[in-house]
Amino acid sequence: MTSSLELRNITKVFTDRNTGNSVTAVEDMSFSVGAGELVAVVGPSGCGKSTILNMVSGLYGTSSGQVLINGDEVTGTRPEVGFMLQKDLLLPWRNIVKNVEFGLEERKFSRAERRERAMQELDRMKLAEFAEHYPHQLSGGMRQRAALARTLVIEPDIILLDEPFSALDAQTKLVLQRHFARTIAEAGVTCVLITHDLNEAVIMADRVVVMSGRPGTVVDEFAIELGNRRDPLARSMEAQTGVYVKRLFDTLHLENEAA
Amino acid sequence: MADTSASLKNGAPEISSGAPVHKGSKMANPFKKLTAGSGSRTEILAMIGVGLVFLAIWEFLPPLLDVPRYIIPTFSNCLEEFGRMMQRENLMGHFMSTLISALVGFALGGLLGAASGYLLGLSSLWERVLSPYILALQIAPKVAFAPLFIMWFGYNAIPKLLVTVLIVFFPILVNVLQSMKTVDRDLVNLARVYSMNRLTIFRKIEVPSSLPNLFAGLRIGATLAVIGVTVGELVGGNTGLGFLISYGEGQANTAMVFNAIFLLTVIGIALYFAVAAVEKRVLHYLVREDH
Numbered sequence: 001m002t003s004s005l006e007l008r009n010i011t012k013v014f015t016d017r018n019t020g021n022s023v024t025a026v027e028d029m030s031f032s033v034g035a036g037e038l039v040a041v042v043g044p045s046g047c048g049k050s051t052i053l054n055m056v057s058g059l060y061g062t063s064s065g066q067v068l069i070n071g072d073e074v075t076g077t078r079p080e081v082g083f084m085l086q087k088d089l090l091l092p093w094r095n096i097v098k099n100v101e102f103g104l105e106e107r108k109f110s111r112a113e114r115r116e117r118a119m120q121e122l123d124r125m126k127l128a129e130f131a132e133h134y135p136h137q138l139s140g141g142m143r144q145r146a147a148l149a150r151t152l153v154i155e156p157d158i159i160l161l162d163e164p165f166s167a168l169d170a171q172t173k174l175v176l177q178r179h180f181a182r183t184i185a186e187a188g189v190t191c192v193l194i195t196h197d198l199n200e201a202v203i204m205a206d207r208v209v210v211m212s213g214r215p216g217t218v219v220d221e222f223a224i225e226l227g228n229r230r231d232p233l234a235r236s237m238e239a240q241t242g243v244y245v246k247r248l249f250d251t252l253h254l255e256n257e258a259a
Numbered sequence: 260m261a262d263t264s265a266s267l268k269n270g271a272p273e274i275s276s277g278a279p280v281h282k283g284s285k286m287a288n289p290f291k292k293l294t295a296g297s298g299s300r301t302e303i304l305a306m307i308g309v310g311l312v313f314l315a316i317w318e319f320l321p322p323l324l325d326v327p328r329y330i331i332p333t334f335s336n337c338l339e340e341f342g343r344m345m346q347r348e349n350l351m352g353h354f355m356s357t358l359i360s361a362l363v364g365f366a367l368g369g370l371l372g373a374a375s376g377y378l379l380g381l382s383s384l385w386e387r388v389l390s391p392y393i394l395a396l397q398i399a400p401k402v403a404f405a406p407l408f409i410m411w412f413g414y415n416a417i418p419k420l421l422v423t424v425l426i427v428f429f430p431i432l433v434n435v436l437q438s439m440k441t442v443d444r445d446l447v448n449l450a451r452v453y454s455m456n457r458l459t460i461f462r463k464i465e466v467p468s469s470l471p472n473l474f475a476g477l478r479i480g481a482t483l484a485v486i487g488v489t490v491g492e493l494v495g496g497n498t499g500l501g502f503l504i505s506y507g508e509g510q511a512n513t514a515m516v517f518n519a520i521f522l523l524t525v526i527g528i529a530l531y532f533a534v535a536a537v538e539k540r541v542l543h544y545l546v547r548e549d550h
Contacts (some may be wrong), residue, residue: 057452077452089449093467093544103453105463134544154453 001069002035002190003080003157005056010065012051025051027215028054028065033158033207038184038191038229040201042248043211051216053160056192059085069158079107082156088147090135096146097122097131103154121149124183130193141172148180158190165200177232178202185230198252202244203232210251220251277519292384319405332514337521340514348503348515357488357499358526360416364423365484365530367479371424372431377469379432380439381461402425402490409495419491419499427480428485434476471545474538481534500526 010029015022025048033039041049054060055065058077067074069081082103090099098250100118111118122128127147137141144164164180165173170177181204184191195201201208210220224244226235235241318334328336344350377391379386404425408418442465449461492501500519507515 005280007438054448057448059451060450077454079454081452083452087445088441089445091446091464091467093470093542102463106454107460136544136546 002188004033004232005158005190005192006030006032006066006068006071007052007056008066008068010052010055010067010238011063012048012055013063017164021059024215027217028128029211029217031209031218031221033190033192034221035190036188037206038193038204039207039209040193040195040205041209041211042195042201042252044252045196046215047211047213048216049196049211050162051161053083053192053194056158057081057160079154080157081160082128082151082154082158083160084147084151084162084164086166088135088140088143090143090146092135095132095134096127096138099135099146100153102151103150107154117153118149121153122146124152125149125179139172140168141176144176145179148183149247152183152187152189156189158192159184161191161193163195164193166195166197171182174233180204181232182230198245198248199236199241200232201248202226202241203235204229208244210248222247267422328514329511331447332517337514337517340512341518344503344515344518350503350518353499353503353519354522356527357492357501357523360419360423360488360491360499361484361526361530364487365427365480366486367420368427369422369480372428372476372480373435373473375428375460376432376435376473377439377466379436380465380469385476386436386440393429393432397429401429402486405490405494408491414495414497416496416498419488419496419501420493422491423484423487426483430479430483431473431476434472434479435469438472439465442468471542474534474542476532478531480539481530482527485523489523 008030010026011024012026013022013024027051029048031039031041041052043049054073055062058067058074058081061075069078087131090096091102094102097118098117100121104114104117110154119128121133122131125148127142127145127149130138130142130146135146138146147164161180161231167177168176177200192203193201203226205224206229207221207223209218211217212219226238226240228234314334317331321328321331321333332340341350379389402422405422407417408421412418412421445469446464450464455463462525487503488499489504492499493505496502500523503519504516507513507519
């Protein structure tokens with residue numbers, strides 16, 4: 001089953017416990033993601049992109065407004081939500097297959113079932129032969145694929161990707177974007193991709209949400225009508241891609257000048 | 260930003276084969292491990308050479324300069340005395356007494372230090388409340404407590420054990436506490452997203468994350484344990500290598516003092532390498548650049 005996600009008038013204020021100063025990270029932000037849709041969120045650094053992700057995953061609450069998954073308000077972490085960061089967050093003391101099993105350990109699976117599911121997922125990521133390797137023995141791209149395996153093995157309905165490709169070199173990045181695009185489309189999950197790479201947003205997403213600088217709020221939102229979401233490389237070759245990137249660039253640039 | 264997107268587009272057609280890139284970077288690792296560490300043959304020979312030269316100077320220089328043996332006994336004097344101590348002074352008994360005290364004190368101090376470190380790490384409130392006292396106790400010279408413990412507990416094994424526990428306790432406590440405060444928040448959040456409770460997060464994230472720091476503390480503790488026992492034995496008692504030092508001093512038997520110091524060093528080195536060996540096994544997943 002796939003789920004839809006809605007952010008309704010979200011505001012998040014952080015108050016420093018010692019100084020009492022408060023900072024508004026996100027202000028009156030609303031957007032929605034349909035079931036099975038991939039929405040990219042772009043914006044200048046420090047605009048509260050990651051804050052949104054933490055609120056959607058239920059790690060911390062909103063100051064006002066609601067996060068709704070299938071119409072239910074999010075009040076804490078939920079088993080159907082998976083997340084992935086720029087850091088692979090693989091546990092260095094576990095080998096790859098045990099890292100993938102990590103997310104299954106709070107579920108009611110037998111040891112053998114966990115192993116079987118983890119191996120299936122590694123197979124899909126073409127990492128089966130590295131199951132017994134430790135994270136430090138793998139390249140950055142392989143580690144990120146292992147992290148995706150860990151994210152998908154719990155069969156989430158919604159996955160939140162926070163700049164998952166930004167620490168990779170340009171080539172690995174392109175290969176991995178294609179790999180992720182296919183895997184995510186095949187899994188049919190709803191996906192929020194947070195990124196500062198405008199090109200990446202356009203070639204990977206069904207729709208793009210543009211945020212302003214702090215306090216972050218939505219300044220533009222439009223659908224990417226390129227089709228063929230499984231193949232970001234083909235998409236990047238299309239002329240229309242440049243037009244979308246230009247639109248994003250202009251929107252963000254103007255915002256910067258105003259600020 | 261426009262430049263990046265343009266170059267990405269230009270680069271796109273060339274990356275049809277991504278897999279070999281991964282393979283290549285993976286292969287690089289084992290080579291690094293082979294070349295790192297392990298000194299060359301000449302270095303080892305030079306090391307042995309320095310030792311031999313030192314022994315020769317020690318053996319022949321003092322008699323040449325007419326230094327009496329109660330000031331500096333020669334290497335052979337020490338060996339001779341070593342044999343006598345084995346036969347007449349129950350050297351093995353003293354050695355074992357010190358070794359066991361050091362081991363027990365190290366184990367107790369390590370356990371208590373680690374347990375306190377984890378408990379304080381779990382409660383930031385208690386950590387803040389107790390931190391000035393911990394700092395004060397950490398700075399206080401622990402060996403100075405030895406006479407106090409003797410006044411309290413008498414001339415037996417307890418005072419030296421207590422000094423050892425106390426001296427081992429703090430570096431381990433501080434290291435563990437430090438690691439608990441610097442656990443990667445994102446890893447904890449990941450575990451929370453997977454619905455793990457506080458205890459599970461502690462067990463599966465915080466404890467494994469803290470192991471490198473715990474072992475750093477244990478390595479320091481291993482060398483300090485010998486100091487603790489020695490001081491305890493020096494101040495009071497009638498067993499152990501520390502006792503032999505003060506006994507030898509009273510008899511102007513310098514060779515005995517030398518031998519006791521040597522054996523204490525052996526215990527310290529053994530303890531240190533035992534910890535290092537366990538560490539290497541447990542933390543095998545860490546990439547090490549130096550030894």
